[in-house]
Amino acid sequence: MNNSFVLSFSTGKDSTLALYRMVQAGRIPQALLVTYNTVQDRSWFHGVTRSLLERFADSLAIPLVLAETDGSDYEACFEQALVQCKTRWLHVCVFGDIDIEAHRIWCQERCAHAGIEAEFPLWRQNREALMREFITAGFKAMIKIVDTDLLSKDFLGKFITDDVVSEIRRMRIVCF
Numbered sequence: 593m594n595n596s597f598v599l600s601f602s603t604g605k606d607s608t609l610a611l612y613r614m615v616q617a618g619r620i621p622q623a624l625l626v627t628y629n630t631v632q633d634r635s636w637f638h639g640v641t642r643s644l645l646e647r648f649a650d651s652l653a654i655p656l657v658l659a660e661t662d663g664s665d666y667e668a669c670f671e672q673a674l675v676q677c678k679t680r681w682l683h684v685c686v687f688g689d690i691d692i693e694a695h696r697i698w699c700q701e702r703c704a705h706a707g708i709e710a711e712f713p714l715w716r717q718n719r720e721a722l723m724r725e726f727i728t729a730g731f732k733a734m735i736k737i738v739d740t741d742l743l744s745k746d747f748l749g750k751f752i753t754d755d756v757v758s759e760i761r762r763m764r765i766v767c768f
Contacts, residue, residue, distance in 0.1 A: 597684040597711070598623040598657070598677040600699065602637040603645070605733040605752070606714060607688035609726045613713045614686055621654050623677050625685065627670060628658040636666075638736070667702065674706035684709045690719060723757050 597614060601607045601624040611621060626645055627636040634641055640648075642658075649656035659673035674685060687699050689712055696712060703710040714722055726733070733752045738745055743760070750756055 596620045596622045596682055597686050598625050598674070598682045599654075600625050600685055600687045602626075602688065603635055603640045603648070604638050604688070605726050605731065606690060606722070608731055608733075609722060609729070610686055610688035610713050612729055612731070617713075621652075622680060622682050623655050623657045624649050624652070625657045625659060625670075625673055625677065627666065628660045629663065630660050631662045671702050671705050674702060674708055678706055678708050682708065684711050686711045686713060688714055690714050690722065691716060720757065720761060723752065724754065727752065727754055727757070 595618060597619055599607060599611050599614070599621055601611070603626065615621065624645075626640075628634070628642065628645075629636050632639075635645060645656055645658075657673050657677060659669045661669040677685070685699075685703050685706075685708055687696075687710060689695050689699065696710075696715070699712075700710045735747050735750050735752065735756075738747050743763070747756070747760075
């Protein structure tokens with residue numbers, strides 16, 4: 593089980609690319625760990641419903657582990673889910689973080705408390721290059737939220753393609 597891991601899965605493009613890279617490297621995903629907002633009945637980061645999370649996990653044949661919380665005990669619930677994964681002999685949690693140091697530290701601390709290792713296969717890599725790798729690998733992602741101080745609301749609902757990445761790049765915005 594040394595090649596096995598649990599993925600902290602936000603359901604977004606970065607954690608999807610992290611999963612893809614790990615599988616391409618011969619690693620074996622044993623669980624998708626998703627933090628789930630019990631108040632809003634959806635995932636915390638991308639607002640995905642439980643039924644869609646279950647369908648996604650089933651389609652990949654990877655068990656889903658939900659860290660269910662109203663937010664008041666978010667850290668404890670995440671750590672408890674990591675411990676649950678550890679009891680399945682999983683000693684590595686993979687994250688799709690790229691460059692937000694505070695989040696990396698948070699992830700490392702949660703993993704340390706659970707007695708497992710944190711791994712970041714995308715860390716400090718070029719965001720645009722990662723986005724192009726995501727597209728080239730055949731994945732699709734739709735823009736669901738736009739900071740209108742940076743981008744036009746016309747980007748809402750667009751699928752991320754090479755043309756969209758180039759358009760954003762021409763605007764000199766790094767937001768991938």
